[in-house]
Amino acid sequence: MSLPFPWQQAVWENFNHRIEQRRVPHALILNGGEGMGVERLACAMAERLLCVATHNGYACGSCKACQLLAAGTHPDLIRVEPEESGKLIKITQIRGLCSALEKTSQQGGWKVALISPAESMNIAASNALLKSLEEPQANTLLILISHRPSLVPPTIRSRCQIETLGIPGSDMAHRWLMEVAGEHAEVSKVLEMAGGRPLLALEYLQGxxxxxxxxxxxxxxxxxxxxxxxxxxxxxxxxxxxxxxxxxxxxxxxxxxxxxxxxxxxxxxxxxxxxxxxxxxxxxxxxxxxxxxxxxxxxxxxxxxxxxxx
Ligand SMILES: [Zn+2]
Missing domain, CATH: 1.20.272 (Zinc Finger, Delta Prime; domain 3)
Incomplete structure (x- = not known):
């Protein structure tokens, strides 16, 4: 199962709090920029909502839903991304998503859609999504991952709750990198070069x-x-x-x-x-x-x- 990174803890707790209060928004934009691990946070959120036996606010990892999630075959988790890396998300993909969201969930719980990156939707695709945002279904969450939210049309942005992940403090990023990559003389240097973005820094260390x-x-x-x-x-x-x-x-x-x-x-x-x-x-x-x-x-x-x- 996906666990949020340490620098995502505040957003994660806020999300859990909303679940407890039954105030989960219909659509969420996760704005973090590359190298911040936003995809993993989005997956953790989807798993948290779809798991049927959550433990301490996290997906349990062993229930039937979690097994389907781990196998990548959960029918109520819909992923939309460009068919080819660097290309646009097409209107046919968004139409497919919208019609799936209109149906009742197959496992009887939440339906979650992950759109990544949201700025890859062309205008027609954005317009098609708008309908779904304007007429939200119950127990449905759209998570839009965006590295450049300014490129997402305002009509979409205004209908989403926006969570922005800030660059973590250097102590936290430093500690995390040391844990993952081991003691490394270059940790401070790569963090600086990566503009404080921990996963990017890790990529520099390892690649x-x-x-x-x-x-x-x-x-x-x-x-x-x-x-x-x-x-x-x-x-x-x-x-x-x-x-x-x-x-x-x-x-x-x-x-x-x-x-x-x-x-x-x-x-x-x-x-x-x-x-x-x-x-x-x-x-x-x-x-x-x-x-x-x-x-x-x-x-x-x-x-x-x-x-x-x-
Ligand atoms: Zn579970």
Whole structure:
């Protein structure tokens, strides 16, 4: 069974409290960003509602419902996600979900739908979901997992209770990482690089992400100090996944902005961040992009960020 992560405890307790009070909302947006383990929290919530013999506010793990959940075959848990990673959720998927929700639950209890990520619904799919949100069925919970809730249409957002998971305190994240990954000299470093997001930090520790990110950050530093040309840096970045690369650079910029006061007074830095957000939009939209040109343009802009206004 899924257990919420330590930094999700407050949201979890609130959820349990609502169950006890019979005030479970009809639809919930879990907003956490990537690397925060939001999917696991959503699963824990679904299991908690569907289990028929809960124990201390958690799914028991052994009743018939829990066995079906563990096997991934519980008929009253409906998952909706893009058919292909990075693609959109289609209207036919949402229509299928809505008609399933209109029927009575097969096991006689709750019906739970997990939509992930919610911002992947196209406009038509969002509109189709709206009907279900406007005419809620009893004992039905829609959980929308969202990493970028601003991209979820306001008509949907306004009909959902929104739970935002904040970045955990560094002590908690540090302790958790040590427990999961063992004593590791790089724990503080990866947490910093991951912007405090524990699962992302774990990924860096366990994968090759750490070295790649350090390489990219070193390139940014070199260009900033004019020790490398934007063209060389762009060339060196070609081997990275475009989506990941933009994310790494954005994290780095966030750290600069939150770390040093003088950076908060540098409009060029915010302008650069806007460019990155735009670039990420192009990449996520799946359009064909000449990445060499894109990185060149970004690194040229970057090389000027700290020169303006001097
Ligand atoms: Zn159970």
């Amino acid at each position: 090759d992400g750490l070295e790649s990110r350090q390489h990219v950050e070193a390139l940014l530093d070199s260009v900033r100090r004019a020790e490398a040309t934007p063209l060389d840096a762009a060339q060196a970045c070609q081997k990275y996944d475009a989506d990941e690369l933009v994310e790494w650079i954005m994290n780095y910029i966030h750290r600069l902005i939150t770390g040093e006061l003088q950076n908060q007074r540098n409009p060029a830095l915010f302008h650069f961040l806007d460019k990155l957000i735009k670039a990420r939009g192009w990449i996520l939209s799946g359009s064909t992009i000449n990445t060499q040109l894109l990185w060149e343009e970004l690194f040229i802009e970057w090389s000027q960020v700290f020169q303006r206004g001097r």
